[in-house]
Amino acid sequence: MVFVLPGVKFDLDMIKKYDTPAPRYTSYPPATQLTEEFTATDFQKAIALSNQRQSPLSLYFHIPFCQSACYFCGCNTVISNNKNIAKPYLEKLVQEIKHTANLIDTNRRVLQVHWGGGTPNYLDCDQVEFLWKNITQYFNIDSQAEISIEINPRYVDKNYIFFLREIGFNRISFGIQDFNSQVQVAVNRIQSEELLFDVMSWIKAAQFDSVNVDLIYGLPHQTLQTFRETVKKTVALDPDRIVVFNFAYVPWMKPAQKNIPVEALPQPQEKLEILKMTIEELTNSEYLFIGMDHFAKPDDELAIAQRNHTLQRNFQGYTTHAGTELLGFGATSISMLNDAYVQNHKHLQDYYQAISHDILPVSKGIKLTADDILRRDVIMCIMSNFQLSKQEIAEKYYIDFDEYFAEELEALKPLEVDGLVSLSSKYIQVTEIGRLLVRNIAVVFDIYHQNQDKHFSRTI
Known part of the structure; x- marks a missing residue:
């Protein structure tokens, strides 16, 4: 072949x-090198040095909650239909924001804000507004900042989408994974084609500056032909960016994947044929192959940043602003300063306890040589x-x-x-x-x- x-x-x-295990290099050293020897005190010292550099900032906010488990997911999530669990989390998240902001020079501009998860639209409009007001109160958000959010398309309506745009979000991302209903059932992520096209129509009507969608190849019951149909429907949606992730079957790390019928996973050669087809279809549809698993329209900021050599990577993947330092908020989030990386506690109980004692919720980190x-x-x-x-x-x-x-x-x-x-x-x-x-x-x-x-x- x-x-x-x-x-x-x-x-x-x-x-x-060359199909061997390797880091994705959203950081170097990779996150596997973070250790518990790095403490909250070390993080405070790193922030003080960061203030001396006066680098612009990126902010990441992790909303870990989901209403149901997607079996393919590799993120750190909390599955619950009890929406009340978001209230104490937001209270602690705002306390973390206040504590960290007090350590940051107020002159430092924020060029990027991103809400990820989990499912950020697990929050209702009042909760979104509450969190957003605290972010803007305690940080100096640039008027031209990229402000993005990930959504689960199953849990939004037109009013919610327009609310996000009006409050200040200008970039949005949602997961498709696969249009095929058999695949969706196997990974517990059922969302109709009609729903996905409706959500995209609302996003376009709300005039977001950029829209990203995610696909995953290597899921159960996928074939070359069924995924070709998914790719063609995705192109018809007309997103600005498309990310095509390789499904990593690691049930020993992500127990939810044990629900996936392993015998239904495509064989290695078919996976490669699916990847080959996907690249051909997207590049023939005038999407640029940015690298690894990212595709973008030629006028998208990712493509422009790559041409200008200002493209960079952080824990969210490719980013358009080289030179920013990233501060992560919420359980399991990661901060990336120039010379130190820090990860917050993963478990809510540990995260809450640190915040309650007015301690930065540092679980582990690394000081770079x-x-x-x-x-x-x-x-x-x-x-x-x-x-x-x-x-x-x-x-x-x-x-x-x-x-x-x-x-x-x-x-x-x-x-x-x-x-x-x-x-x-x-x-x-x-x-x-x-x-x-x-x-x-x-x-x-x-x-x-x-x-x-x-x-x-x-x-x-």
Whole structure:
């Protein structure tokens, strides 16, 4: 079987060769390196140093609640139909916002705000407004900020969508996964085609600046033909961005996946054929292949940021603002400062207890070394912009690039032979083929990978 990207071919054997576990590099070092030795006091010190840098900010707010479990989901969620559980959570979340905001220089502008989950639209309109007012009271939100929210399309109506737009959200994302009803039943995510098109029509009528939808390939009962129909219907929805995730079947980590009929999962070769078809269909429909699993229209901010070399990655995936530092709020959320990463407690009881004692709810974290920061820059250039100037890195970090990364450059040579990367005296350039396998290129520069737990998702 020959796998085709625009103007490029490579065979199935090579895909299998590189289909190995690797981090998604939403951070470097990966989140697996965070330890409990990093404390709330360490986080406060990191924030103080961050204030000296005066970097602009991104804010993330985690709403963990869902009304039902989607069996494919890998997020940290709390399943409950009792909406009352959101009230104490919001109270503690606002306390965390106040506590953290008191540590932040008020002159620092917020360029991005994102609400994720779980299901942020688990909250009713009054609760959304309550949280939003506290965010805007305690942080300096830029007038041109990107303000985005994830929604579950099964639990919104037209009025809710228009309310989100009026209150200030200008970007929105929702999960489709698959239009096929048999697949939806198998993963406990039943949502009709009519519903999905209605939700998109409301979003467009409300004039959101950008709409993202998520698909997942590798789910039970998917075939090449049924997923082709899903892709075509997704294109007909006309979103600005499409993310096509590879389903990672890890029931030992996510017990809800034990409900999935494993015998119904597509075989590896069919999964690859589905991926090949998806890339062809989307690129033929004028979506740009941003990299890994992201596609965007040419005029979308992701595509523009990539052309301007300002595309970056954080724990939410690709982001359009390089240079911002991320503060995460709520249970399980992650903050990413320039030289420190911090994760909040995952369990609500632990999170509530820390907040009640007026302590930042830090579960674990890591203080980055100078080598971590250098390697992060290299890995993020590869992951986001698919090219790296050795000279720029050398001048920025006062190193001889070829000498510092001699082993890594040697390890890249077989990947160059296979056509994934082009090496020269000045540049490391990811090829069109390499965009699909970019994690395999980035991992070469990851000094932690040899000792890491290999329970990462596979690269294809």
